[in-house]
Amino acid sequence: MTADPPSDLFPYFRTLNDVPATVNWAEFFGNTQPVELDIGCGRGLFLFNSTEAHPETNFLGLELDYTEGRRGARRLQKREFPNGRVIGGDAHEFLRTRVAAHSVSRAHVYFPDPWWKRRHRKRRLYNEHFVDLLSKVVMHGGEVHSWTDVEEYFGVISGLMNHHADFEVLPAPVPKAPAHDMDYLTSFHRRRTLDGANTYTGCWRRK
Numbered sequence: 149m150t151a152d153p154p155s156d157l158f159p160y161f162r163t164l165n166d167v168p169a170t171v172n173w174a175e176f177f178g179n180t181q182p183v184e185l186d187i188g189c190g191r192g193l194f195l196f197n198s199t200e201a202h203p204e205t206n207f208l209g210l211e212l213d214y215t216e217g218r219r220g221a222r223r224l225q226k227r228e229f230p231n232g233r234v235i236g237g238d239a240h241e242f243l244r245t246r247v248a249a250h251s252v253s254r255a256h257v258y259f260p261d262p263w264w265k266r267r268h269r270k271r272r273l274y275n276e277h278f279v280d281l282l283s284k285v286v287m288h289g290g291e292v293h294s295w296t297d298v299e300e301y302f303g304v305i306s307g308l309m310n311h312h313a314d315f316e317v318l319p320a321p322v323p324k325a326p327a328h329d330m331d332y333l334t335s336f337h338r339r340r341t342l343d344g345a346n347t348y349t350g351c352w353r354r355k
């Protein structure tokens with residue numbers, strides 16, 4: 149994260165600083181549709197496709213890297229989608245300070261950075277605190293979906309989610325075979341699948 153970027157993409161892209169208090173989703177999106185989060189949305193392939201396919205749902209991408217987040221927001225802006233937005237900043241902070249309890253119907257976390265070096269592991273998105281935050285923001289009956297190509301990290305994610313008192317395990321989705329070259333859930337899903345990597349998928353329901 150660097151200095152705040154220009155506001156040319158407003159309201160498709162804004163930073164945490166532009167959202168100083170708990171978000172009122174109805175005001176933020178201008179409607180009362182359910183809200184889903186794409187945490188660590190990267191350049192926003194999932195966000196874009198979901199926003200287009202489900203106009204009845206609002207999608208918010210959270211992305212630490214402003215360049216990537218702005219790239220995703222630019223695609224949403226080009227199509228003038230009313231139900232897709234990106235916030236630049238740290239997802240932990242956003243969930244902790246800006247999201248009302250049980251106000252989100254789904255949280256998607258796809259291909260979170262694995263931080264391979266042991267001394268960097270504390271930078272991982274998933275830890276006990278993050279799962280507590282998911283438990284706080286996801287509504288009862290809502291869902292968390294998480295995919296990764298890193299078997300060891302999937303073990304950590306499932307360990308945290310499966311043993312959390314507020315979540316129950318749902319059947320893991322099976323990634324479908326792509327119908328064309330861009331038919332993947334996310335950019336990382338595409339890149340790692342073409343590299344020959346496996347994908348580990350998990351789905352949990354907030355009790």
Ligand SMILES: C[S@@+](CC[C@H](N)C(=O)[O-])C[C@H]1O[C@@H](n2cnc3c(N)ncnc32)[C@H](O)[C@@H]1O
Nearest residue numbers: 188189190211212213238239258259334335336
């Ligand atoms: C490996 S990429 C995956 C991007 C996308 N989900 C995909 O599957 O193509 C992980 C993304 O998470 C973002 N990220 C990492 N930590 C984050 C945090 N604390 N808050 C928001 N985004 C974060 C990174 O900047 C990066 O864009």
